[in-house]
Amino acid sequence: MKFGVIVFPGSNCDRDMIECLQKDLKQEVIELWHKDKDLSMFTTDDCIVLPGGFSYGDYLRCGAIARFSPMMQSVIEFANKGGKVLGICNGFQILCESGLLPGVLLRNSHQQFVSKNVFIKEAAAEGSHALKIPVAHGEGRFFADDKTIEQLEMHRQIIYRYCDEKGSVTPGSNPNGAVHNIAGICNKERNVFGMMPHPERASSTSLGNEDGKKVFAHLFGIN
Template identity: 70%
Template sequence: MKFGVVVFPGSNCDRDMYNALVHDLNQECIMLWHKDSDLSEFTTEDCIVLPGGFSYGDYLRTGAIARFSPIMQSIIEFAKNGGKVLGVCNGFQILCESHLLPGALLRNNNQQYVCKNLYIKDVQDKVYKIPIAHGEGRYYADDATLDILEKNNQVLFRYCDEKGNLVPEANPNGSVRNIAGICNETRNVFGMMPHPERACSSLLGNTDGRKIFEILFSEVMEGVI
């Protein structure tokens, strides 16, 4: 699998993602400029990554302007043709704005930027310690959409406490149903607010992010979970 990491004006996690993929996970990775539109070197077995940051300064709305960048038009087609796409933090916001994922990311319910380590769990109730850093990470969708996500097992990660309990105190932003990450119905587009790329190096004392990538590019994309 080959990865392409998109760089928008205002991206600040593109190098974090690149370093995690190349140096920690030993993957081939290419940096992609937002004004480019040619993805011909990538196949549906590869993955395009939208990293965290503040694309286009988060003007108007988080991810709203990035959605219309030249490369996003190609990424939308790439995803529709079965290509894999990952959005982390601001990347998740862009995916929702592009309608590649349902719902929206709203301002945190405490109206403050939150940056800390916390816990999320997957559908198999395994708990991971992963950093977050966002001011508009409150996932929202209407009940009908949420029910569809639940029915199709598209909710892949939820905020929890250290023991895996889905308690309000473990939810850092007020996301509905403690949702931290979802995928699309065909399971080739994935978005999450926490930053797994910041938890891939043993030098940082936390490698739980590696497990997230393993889930994403094996079980999730194959529809096992």
């Protein structure tokens, strides 16, 4: 399985992601520049990653400009053919802006940037354990209308929820006010994934936390 990591102007988590995939997870990685279009070296068994950061400075709206980059047009085509796509933080925002995932990421309910370790759990797995994963965002509050939320619940598209250390989903464990404590979702076809927490920042023994590896194992079967 190959991973392509897109670098946008303003990306600041691309190196974290590349190092995590190469060194911690022993995966092949190809860097992709936002102005390029060629994804011919990837098959639908591979994955394109949109890392966190502040693409194009987030001057208009988080992810709104990156959505129109040449590479994203190819990513949309790749995803529509069944290729795997993962968006982390700003990458999640770009996926929502591009229409590959439903909903929107709004400003945090407390109107402040949040940067800390939080706990998340697999939404569809009964008794799943809490994972400690860091977040770092100012616009991470997932929101969608009632009908969309109903569809996400019905089709089990909610992949992670914010929880406390014991795995209980509570208002106090929600770092940004996201509806239903949603930390990550996928599309109906289950090949496009987006989440606000940063598993690539929690996948190294030198950081004292390898819970992020469990995210990659859950989504792609690698560890």
